Amino acid sequence: MDKKRLQKYAELVVKCGLNVQKEQEVIIRCGLDQPDFVTMCVEECYKCGATRVKVEWSYMPVSKLGYKYRSLETLSEFTAVERAEWERKVEKLTCLLWLESDDPDGLNGTDSEKISKANQARYPFIKPYRDALENRYQWCIAAVPGKEWAQKIFPNLSAEAAIEALWENILVCSRVYADNDPVKAWDNHNENLAKRCEFLNNYKFDRLEYKSANGTDFTVGLNPIGIFMGGGETTLGSNIYFNPNIPSEEVFTSPMRGRAEGKVVATKPLSYQGKLIENFWVRFKDGKVVETYAEKNGDLLNKMVSMDEGAAYLGECALIAYDSPINNTGVLFYNTLFDENASCHLALGRGFNNCLENYENYSVEECEKLGINSSMIHVDFMIGSKDMSITGVTKDGKRVVIFKNGNWSI
Ligand code: ZN
DSSP, X not given: OOHHHHHHHHHIIIXXXXXXXXXXXXXXXXXXXXXXXXXXXXXXXXXXXXXXEEEEXXXXXXXXXXXXXXXXXXXXXXXXXXXXXXXXXHHHTOEEEEEEOOOTTTTTTSOHXXXXXXXXXXXXXXXXXXXXXXXXXXXXXXXXXXXXXXXXXXXXSOHHHHHHHHHHHHHHHTTOOTTSOHHHHHHHHHHHHHHHHHHHHHHTOSEEEEEOTTSOEEEEEOOTTBOOEESOEEOTTTOOEEOSBSSOOOEEEOOOTTOEEEEEEOSSOEEETTEEEEEEEEEEETTEEEEEEEEEOHHHHHHHHTSSGGGGBEEEEEEOOTTOHHHHTTOOOSSHHHHGGGSOEEEEEOOOGGGBTTGGGSOHHHHHHTTOOOOSOEEEEEOOOTTOXXXXXXXXXXXXXXXETTEEOO
């Protein structure tokens, strides 16, 4: 890929994604796939005034060996070093950049029960730090092509050509072209998303009704003090504007815990714990998943929704046009960052406290009491379809068509 274009992309994820400030620390988490691009990002961070940039490399085959050979006991351990690292993150509000590149099937053959149990055991140690950091630091998830990932998407191309094709798709979806200023393009895009949010927030809908010929017939209750958000966000306290996802096309909110009824049919496979759950649906009653079906890896789907009490409840509902730049590539990415931005979706598990009006006045516990779901998981699954209709209904029964034939109608 053209070096100049990659340079622009590095600038985009560091300046627009993280918005690194002078004297800040940065952690970059990535695989071994694109070390030159990671180096560009590190330099961009220093140019923005970062005092320290740490790269945490990982390599799926090595992680896999850990899951295979280590005991559940050692995998569940929360070490003194990790504790110190979390404490420093909370103290410094370290920026975090994830550059995803992993093979979506990379953990195939590992014991997902063991991984789930280890995560469950570690979660109580991590939660207090996560709560302390929530909405207070800048983070961004972006992607770079890994060989296995690229070849899964483009199985008929050579490894080199597949990586190049995936680069092209990542850059187009992220609005990085040879002849534009992507940072400016993102400013415009953010403005458009903000307008849609304003429209939805002015109506204060009580619920959304989803319908599609594929069998989706579903109603989700919205939070009376909930708001729709999209694009950039602002950190609490330090007021720094950042973009948590590049790309991002969604307008989303955290629905009211306990209010979801009916059946939703997934329209794309879901990659969870390195395995694909395919052709599945879930049925809700009183906000909770009460029935599931999957053609492939249904046991994993059931395990997912029983990870903890909140895993069977919704944390997010997001609206994205079927005609989104990502969906228009026609590529199935097998990666949530892209696929979730190609399609209306729901997420099971943890909700977002900042989807409540004046959320800064509430403690984490109060947000939970106000209807924001809490869980160790947050897993998006896609439900958008070409013929999907979504209708907003206000408390006094006024109905507004928000989506018609898969696209925005407002
Ligand atoms: Zn989402």
